[in-house]
Structures are given as C-alpha cells and as structure tokens.
Amino acid sequence: MENILIEKQDNIAIVTINRPTKLNALNKATIQELHEGFKALNEDASVKAIIITGSGEKAFVAGADISEFADFSMEDGGKLAAEGQALLFDFLQNLSTPVIAAVNGFALGGGLELAMSCHFRVASSNAKMGLPEVTLGVIPGYGGTQRLTQLVGKGRAMEMIMTAGMIDAETAKNYGLVNHVVAQEELLDFAKGIASKIVKNSSVAIAKAIEAINANFEDGVNGYEVEIKNFGASFGTEDFKEGTTAFLEKRKAVFPGK
Incomplete structure (x- = not known):
C-alpha cells in the first residue's frame, strides 16, 4: 500500500490515508487501496471495529484529485462516479464490520462523502466539512447528494451543496452530521474508546x-x-x-x- 497505512491492536484496526502533501486527496489509486484494505479487514475475524482517519493535522481528506478528471467527457464522468461508489463508498456503507470516521481537519468533497459512508463520525474541534463541487461546475458524485440529505435533512443539504460553503465541527454536530466533537489531540483516543465498547459486543x-x-x-x-x-x-x-x-x-x- 502506497497511500494508506493500516495498524491493528486489541481487535481494532486503524486505517490512515497517508498523502499529507496532497492533504490526503482521493485519487484512483487511493480509492483502490482503501477498497482492498477494508475488504481484507472485513475478512479478518480478529478485527471487530475499524477507524479511518487522515495523516497530519490539516485534513481528513481535502477532496478528490481534480487533476485526474479535469478533461473527462460525460461518459467518463458517469463511469468515474459509478465505479467509485461501487468500489468504495457503497462498499464501505454496507461493510459488516463497524467503521468510525475520525475526521481530523478538512473533510471536503469526496472526503466528506467518504466520512458519510462510514457508519458514524467523530470530529476534531478544528474540522471543517463541505461539498464544494458546484464551484467546479459539477455535483457531488460519490453519494454526497443522497447521504448528506439522509443525515442533515433536505433543507440543510440543499443549502450546503448550493452555497458550496463549509461548516465547522460544532455546526456539524448540531446538524447530526457528526456524533461527537473533541480536541484534535484527543480525537484518535476518543474514537478508540468508542471502538473498544463496540468490540465487546457480538x-x-x-x-x-x-x-x-x-x-x-x-x-x-x-x-x-x-x-x-x-x-x-x-x-x-x-x-x-x-x-x-x-x-x-x-x-x-x-x-x-x-
């Protein structure tokens, strides 16, 4: 794996997206590695819960790697969304092993869509979340229009997507987008604490x-x-x-x- 790190301890696996110089932006290779990593962890009977986070202190995932699709045709774009949803976002949502997103810093575009595909989310107090795709002339393509609406309601989803604005962690908590907000230095331990409760159960x-x-x-x-x-x-x-x-x-x- 070139773009992600996986560590396991006490029935808990931690998946870290490790592209700090790109603010952990999602490219095709990273999506493929995440699919393979989650698939392997889901098949590992010793892993009872998974936490996903981003490397560094700035970003969970700052978005998709725009350079990969800037010159795509309509057909290419549709294929990109369909393959990405099947390979990672829908796959993750339906994983039988619980997945907690530990959102440290920016979770924008595909990054927020990745976090929303997890079973629930906790965030650092400095986290910022949003779907800015309309500033590029496209819409969220990895399930963002659907999952954001399910989580925060139609009106708030409409506003967030139309304005392309970011919300802070406390607003995300008030919206129901994240369950908890803690200081960044406490985030991973806090997520581990929740995971440790999960692994005790069936x-x-x-x-x-x-x-x-x-x-x-x-x-x-x-x-x-x-x-x-x-x-x-x-x-x-x-x-x-x-x-x-x-x-x-x-x-x-x-x-x-x-």
Missing part, C-alpha cells in the same frame, strides 16, 4: 444490525422486514447462545463471533 449481531439499519434507506426494501429476518436469524448463532447464557449466569459474555 460482531454477528452488529453486522445484522448494520444491514437492517441500512435497509431503511434502500428503495423498494422494507426495513422492518429485514429487521424481523435478522432478529430471527440471530437466534441461530453461537453468539446468541453465549450472550443469553452469560446473562443468566451473571457473567460477561465472551462472544465467539459465529
């Missing part, structure tokens, strides 16, 4: 919950039906047996993840 149940929650936002899918199906399926897992047995025996569960 990874099988969490994966089923992610699927059920996401189903609420899929056209033509009844989220309640997915919840019922996944609730029932939970009863056939070793984690359910361990969890209920531990409860009745008044001890902490040790989930096998099966």
Whole structure:
C-alpha cells in the first residue's frame, strides 16, 4: 500500500490515508487501496471495529484529485462516479464490520462523502466539512447528494451543496452530521474508546444490525422486514447462545463471533 497505512491492536484496526502533501486527496489509486484494505479487514475475524482517519493535522481528506478528471467527457464522468461508489463508498456503507470516521481537519468533497459512508463520525474541534463541487461546475458524485440529505435533512443539504460553503465541527454536530466533537489531540483516543465498547459486543449481531439499519434507506426494501429476518436469524448463532447464557449466569459474555 502506497497511500494508506493500516495498524491493528486489541481487535481494532486503524486505517490512515497517508498523502499529507496532497492533504490526503482521493485519487484512483487511493480509492483502490482503501477498497482492498477494508475488504481484507472485513475478512479478518480478529478485527471487530475499524477507524479511518487522515495523516497530519490539516485534513481528513481535502477532496478528490481534480487533476485526474479535469478533461473527462460525460461518459467518463458517469463511469468515474459509478465505479467509485461501487468500489468504495457503497462498499464501505454496507461493510459488516463497524467503521468510525475520525475526521481530523478538512473533510471536503469526496472526503466528506467518504466520512458519510462510514457508519458514524467523530470530529476534531478544528474540522471543517463541505461539498464544494458546484464551484467546479459539477455535483457531488460519490453519494454526497443522497447521504448528506439522509443525515442533515433536505433543507440543510440543499443549502450546503448550493452555497458550496463549509461548516465547522460544532455546526456539524448540531446538524447530526457528526456524533461527537473533541480536541484534535484527543480525537484518535476518543474514537478508540468508542471502538473498544463496540468490540465487546457480538460482531454477528452488529453486522445484522448494520444491514437492517441500512435497509431503511434502500428503495423498494422494507426495513422492518429485514429487521424481523435478522432478529430471527440471530437466534441461530453461537453468539446468541453465549450472550443469553452469560446473562443468566451473571457473567460477561465472551462472544465467539459465529
């Protein structure tokens, strides 16, 4: 991997986008590496939660690498968005392992779209977020128009996208775009603290919950039906047996993840 770093400790993996001289901007190679990295971590039974962040103190991801698509045709542009969404953004949203975005600094354009694809977000107090694509004559193409609306509501999404303005971390928290805001030097430890709570629980149940929650936002899918199906399926897992047995025996569960 040339553009990302991965470290693992105590069932938690930390993925760091490592292009500090480019403010961690997303290019095709980085998107491909992120796909491969998340796929490998999702298949690693020892990894129960993932944190993604950016290297340095200035940016999570400052946007996409504009030089890669400045001369694209309409067909090229459509293909870029479709392939990117399938390879990374939709893939990440539907990953069965929980992913927390630790937003340190700027998260603009594709960077905010990446953060919104994660299961939830925490931010440093100096973070700035926005979708400035209309200043380039295009619109967000990696799910930004859809996920921002889901997270902050139609009116706020319309304003943010139309004005191309940035919001600060506290505004993002008030909008529901991020869950927590902490000092930058505390961000990673804070995210690890949340992840450490997640890894104590049933990874099988969490994966089923992610699927059920996401189903609420899929056209033509009844989220309640997915919840019922996944609730029932939970009863056939070793984690359910361990969890209920531990409860009745008044001890902490040790989930096998099966």
